[in-house]
Amino acid sequence: MSQFWKPGTEKPRSCLVDDEEGGVLFYAAPPSSSGHGYSSFERLRQRLPVFKYRTAILYLVEKHATTIIVGETGSGKTTQIPQYLKEAGWAEGGRVIACTQPRRLSVQSVASRVAEEMGVKVGEEVGYTIRFEDKTNQGVTKIKFLTDGVLLREMMNDPLLTKYSVIMVDEAHERSLSTDTLLGLLKKIQRRRPELRLIISSATIEAKSMSNFFRTRKKNDGQASEDNGPNIEPSILSVEGKGFPVEIFYVEEPVSDYLRAAVDAVLLIHEKEPVGDVLVFLTGQDDIDAAVQLLTDEARETTRRHSGLLVLSLYSGLSRADQDLIFTPTPKGKRKVIISTNIAETSLTLEGVVYVVDSGFSKQRFYNPISDIENLVVAPISKASARQRAGRAGRVRPGKCFRLYTEDFFVQDMPVEGIPEMQRSNLVSFVIQLKALGIDNILGFDWLALPPPESMIRALEVLYSLEILDEDAKLTSPTGFQVAEIPLDPMISKMILTADALGCLEEIITIAAILSVQSIWVSVRGTHKGLDEVKLRFAAAEGDHVSFLNVYKAFLQSGKSSQWCYKNYINYHSMKKVVEMREQLSRLVRRLGIIPKSCGMDMQAVRRAIISGFFAHASQLEEYSQNGMYKTVRSSQEVYIHPSSVLFRVNPKWVVYHSLVSTDKHYMHNVIAIDPSWLTEAAPHFYQQRRPSIPLF
Numbered sequence: 001m002s003q004f005w006k007p008g009t010e011k012p013r014s015c016l017v018d019d020e021e022g023g024v025l026f027y028a029a030p031p032s033s034s035g036h037g038y039s040s041f042e043r044l045r046q047r048l049p050v051f052k053y054r055t056a057i058l059y060l061v062e063k064h065a066t067t068i069i070v071g072e073t074g075s076g077k078t079t080q081i082p083q084y085l086k087e088a089g090w091a092e093g094g095r096v097i098a099c100t101q102p103r104r105l106s107v108q109s110v111a112s113r114v115a116e117e118m119g120v121k122v123g124e125e126v127g128y129t130i131r132f133e134d135k136t137n138q139g140v141t142k143i144k145f146l147t148d149g150v151l152l153r154e155m156m157n158d159p160l161l162t163k164y165s166v167i168m169v170d171e172a173h174e175r176s177l178s179t180d181t182l183l184g185l186l187k188k189i190q191r192r193r194p195e196l197r198l199i200i201s202s203a204t205i206e207a208k209s210m211s212n213f214f215r216t217r218k219k220n221d222g223q224a225s226e227d228n229g230p231n232i233e234p235s236i237l238s239v240e241g242k243g244f245p246v247e248i249f250y251v252e253e254p255v256s257d258y259l260r261a262a263v264d265a266v267l268l269i270h271e272k273e274p275v276g277d278v279l280v281f282l283t284g285q286d287d288i289d290a291a292v293q294l295l296t297d298e299a300r301e302t303t304r305r306h307s308g309l310l311v312l313s314l315y316s317g318l319s320r321a322d323q324d325l326i327f328t329p330t331p332k333g334k335r336k337v338i339i340s341t342n343i344a345e346t347s348l349t350l351e352g353v354v355y356v357v358d359s360g361f362s363k364q365r366f367y368n369p370i371s372d373i374e375n376l377v378v379a380p381i382s383k384a385s386a387r388q389r390a391g392r393a394g395r396v397r398p399g400k401c402f403r404l405y406t407e408d409f410f411v412q413d414m415p416v417e418g419i420p421e422m423q424r425s426n427l428v429s430f431v432i433q434l435k436a437l438g439i440d441n442i443l444g445f446d447w448l449a450l451p452p453p454e455s456m457i458r459a460l461e462v463l464y465s466l467e468i469l470d471e472d473a474k475l476t477s478p479t480g481f482q483v484a485e486i487p488l489d490p491m492i493s494k495m496i497l498t499a500d501a502l503g504c505l506e507e508i509i510t511i512a513a514i515l516s517v518q519s520i521w522v523s524v525r526g527t528h529k530g531l532d533e534v535k536l537r538f539a540a541a542e543g544d545h546v547s548f549l550n551v552y553k554a555f556l557q558s559g560k561s562s563q564w565c566y567k568n569y570i571n572y573h574s575m576k577k578v579v580e581m582r583e584q585l586s587r588l589v590r591r592l593g594i595i596p597k598s599c600g601m602d603m604q605a606v607r608r609a610i611i612s613g614f615f616a617h618a619s620q621l622e623e624y625s626q627n628g629m630y631k632t633v634r635s636s637q638e639v640y641i642h643p644s645s646v647l648f649r650v651n652p653k654w655v656v657y658h659s660l661v662s663t664d665k666h667y668m669h670n671v672i673a674i675d676p677s678w679l680t681e682a683a684p685h686f687y688q689q690r691r692p693s694i695p696l697f
């Protein structure tokens with residue numbers, strides 16, 4: 001595959017040229033401004049573009065309830081503004097300054113950077129909280145970084161978030177479900193707490209529409225004591241200037257295989273460009289594993305092109321220790337290549353990164369409330385994401401960003417911003433959280449983007465069937481309130497609570513942890529005999545969930561050996577994440593006063609616990625089906641067991657699945673065989689009232 005810069009256009013000032021066959025050639029877009037680095041933190045801080053705006057920011061925050069700050073990536077918004085606020089006294093009298101991020105990884109990394117700049121330990125004056133991990137010290141922590149999801153959870157105990165004086169919602173352009181929920185709720189809190197200040201920040205936000213949202217009020221929003229309070233008209237501040245220049249390069253012709261093109265680009269950079277690490281944006285674990293494999297294979301074939309490359313992957317299914325590797329300094333004479341999903345897209349500064357390779361794609365969630373299928377689809381990113389990705393270079397020195405799409409595509413076809421997650425997600429967790437906060441009229445609430453009514457109805461239906469909501473759509477006691485306490489998908493939470501009663505919580509925690517990673521198997525492109533044979537070795541007649549227990553047990557017996565994983569086509573990184581997640585879940589249930597017990601070999605208890613959460617995902621094999629066609633009980637939808645399941649071709653009469661994915665057909669992922677009478681026992685309300693046509697088995 002070859003691409004060339006446009007003949008007849010001005011020759012690039014600097015470009016990658018591959019003189020061998022099959023390479024990639026980029027041409028350069030116009031350059032941006034430049035800057036310099038300094039050694040001491042204080043001088044470094046003062047060199048950042050945001051520093052010139054320190055006084056203006058503090059003035060606006062003092063005078064306005066809401067301030068919207070837009071500034072280039074790397075201009076210093078995330079690390080500096082919380083420090084300015086603290087210096088100006090916003091953390092005095094026991095108050096705390098909060099700064100939210102959409103992702104855990106950026107929470108941890110910005111917290112440690114700010115602590116370092118302030119010369120304090122993380123967990124003291126500067127702390128962070130992410131799901132399952134709290135590194136703050138009450139009464140001591142003044143600046144707290146946290147995910148927006150965690151701040152939402154804090155509202156359950158403190159609905160007005162009284163301990164915070166300023167809440168900075170960073171990377172608001174992401175429009176994640178949690179960010180949008182948070183913004184809607186914060187707007188409401190402001191009416192009750194005029195002293196609370198909000199800062200909404202991003203490099204790529206539509207400031208005008210955000211400002212309109214905070215300016216307008218619904219009639220029933222209540223009135224703040226505006227006479228003495230701050231100006232409710234939001235202020236907008238644009239931070240001019242950027243850190244170091246990032247040259248943008250585009251491919252001349254669209255690439256047909258972005259994965260191969262990304263690998264080629266890395267090899268070219270390694271051959272032609274001076275020292276500096278490379279950050280590559282691909283879409284998911286499977287892509288990333290494949291790219292790592294391709295780079296490793298190249299190394300075997302042509303050591304010249306490859307020597308000195310240190311290839312690391314980065315995705316959310318990695319354990320914390322594996323993720324932390326990306327922050328370790330690159331050894332002399334080596335070049336680190338980090339192949340990542342969009343978890344490295346915002347807020348991160350990776351000191352060694354000079355080059356960014358952007359595939360132009362990410363995995364995005366799309367939910368169809370009619371079929372109840374939520375698919376992770378590889379789709380083109382938005383301009384905002386592309387700018388964020390480029391912004392991972394040029395933070396401590398000049399950088400280059402190689403986009404594996406054409407400039408025309410960027411200019412003409414990429415949307416300015418992505419579709420808000422609220423409009424393309426399953427809303428079950430969202431609804432339960434709002435219910436726990438006592439918000440009943442969810443559709444009548446003031447949202448930045450209205451959640452689709454069909455998705456809301458579907459979510460209410462699911463929560464009602466799980467007996468988490470009652471007929472008045474209020475949380476049930478104790479189940480609803482307990483489930484709302486657990487920061488997991490409500491179906492998993494319900495399964496955990498039932499497992500306690502059935503005495504199989506140890507097993508269910510393992511299953512819940514495994515279901516939370518993308519896959520415990522090594523991803524291989526196409527079919528793979530070895531993997532199929534290994535799967536058979538662990539296969540349990542009951543289905544995938546019980547087979548997972550066999551894998552986990554064998555992994556423990558091997559002494560958690562990476563060699564054992566390698567031999568058995570099991571993804572060692574995923575297993576480490578499972579162990580970590582398992583520990584977190586054990587701690588969580590103990591906090592709720594539950595002591596996990598094991599049911600030994602009683603797999604019926606395990607299956608019954610699974611059904612208690614997933615009874616609505618039952619399917620029956622079509623009686624005369626030749627090709628393994630099932631129909632879902634809920635909507636008579638045609639579905640099939642996924643080929644990766646141990647029950648593929650076994651086709652038990654009745655099954656319960658974990659999730660549906662659609663490719664050429666609708667496939668059931670992670671399936672167990674069940675006795676249909678367990679369904680009516682687990683959810684009589686669902687099966688007898690709502691499904692009178694379901695036979696009495």
Ligand SMILES: Nc1ncnc2c1ncn2[C@@H]1O[C@H](COP(=O)(O)OP(=O)(O)OP(=O)(O)O)[C@@H](O)[C@H]1O
Binds near residue numbers: 076
């Ligand atoms: N861990 C780090 N190591 C070295 N320098 C860092 C680190 N974190 C931040 N910096 C420096 O501080 C600058 C500002 O970072 P900061 O995250 O505050 O910017 P930002 O405006 O919030 O960017 P973004 O919009 O990308 O989140 C970086 O460009 C970099 O020069």
